[in-house]
Amino acid sequence: MYIPKQYRMDHNEAVQMMKSYPFALLITVDEHRPLATHIPLEIREDEGKIYATGHIAYGNMQKKTLDNNSDVLLIFQGPHAYISSSWYQCEEVPTWDYLAVHAYGTARVITEDELKSALDTMLKHYESHRDNGRLWDTFDPELLESEMKGIVGFEIEITAIQSAAKMSQNRNDNDYKSIIAELEKSNEQGEIQVAQWMRERRKGLFK
Numbered sequence: 001m002y003i004p005k006q007y008r009m010d011h012n013e014a015v016q017m018m019k020s021y022p023f024a025l026l027i028t029v030d031e032h033r034p035l036a037t038h039i040p041l042e043i044r045e046d047e048g049k050i051y052a053t054g055h056i057a058y059g060n061m062q063k064k065t066l067d068n069n070s071d072v073l074l075i076f077q078g079p080h081a082y083i084s085s086s087w088y089q090c091e092e093v094p095t096w097d098y099l100a101v102h103a104y105g106t107a108r109v110i111t112e113d114e115l116k117s118a119l120d121t122m123l124k125h126y127e128s129h130r131d132n133g134r135l136w137d138t139f140d141p142e143l144l145e146s147e148m149k150g151i152v153g154f155e156i157e158i159t160a161i162q163s164a165a166k167m168s169q170n171r172n173d174n175d176y177k178s179i180i181a182e183l184e185k186s187n188e189q190g191e192i193q194v195a196q197w198m199r200e201r202r203k204g205l206f207k
Contacts, residue, residue: 018074024041063152080097081188176198
């Protein structure tokens with residue numbers, strides 16, 4: 001991913017973005033043909049390493065590319081928004097602001113016990129805060145056993161991260177404030193989130 005220096009995200013911020021926007025694009029190659037699956041992931045840090053755990057349908061042919069594959073790419077997409085150049089003081093072309101992380105790593109297919117643990121963790125993440133949340137122990141064991149036959153679990157050890165936060169950092173303060181003001185008029189969640197991110201980076205403009 002081409003990332004001009006001013007738009008590079010620091011490592012910790014990139015990892016946090018992966019955790020905050022865990023619905024990623026899993027990309028592998030099978031005999032020169034790229035394969036991709038949109039998939040939720042659990043991101044964890046352990047002894048200085050970063051791991052992404054997930055599962056795909058057993059019928060998904062991408063499963064053949066996930067064991068001992070050192071060339072796996074995960075793409076995480078954060079908030080993004082169209083930026084109209086009508087919001088600038090000077091005449092310029094429009095652009096698009098966005099947050100994105102490309103994480104490269106080595107994949108392996110996990111065991112049945114590891115898959116159970118991964119599914120239990122995912123359910124706790126998304127269900128434990130809900131009224132009557134459906135945690136692992138609340139399901140019929142026979143249903144869980146049947147459902148697990150239809151999926152393949154995997155773990156990816158992240159070995160390299162490229163991350164971009166192209167969020168109008170190149171604009172002067174007046175343009176920056178104008179962009180935020182226009183985005184905050186929107187009903188689109190992504191545009192509002194871009195404005196929030198920008199506000200946080202130049203808090204001094206809004207005192």
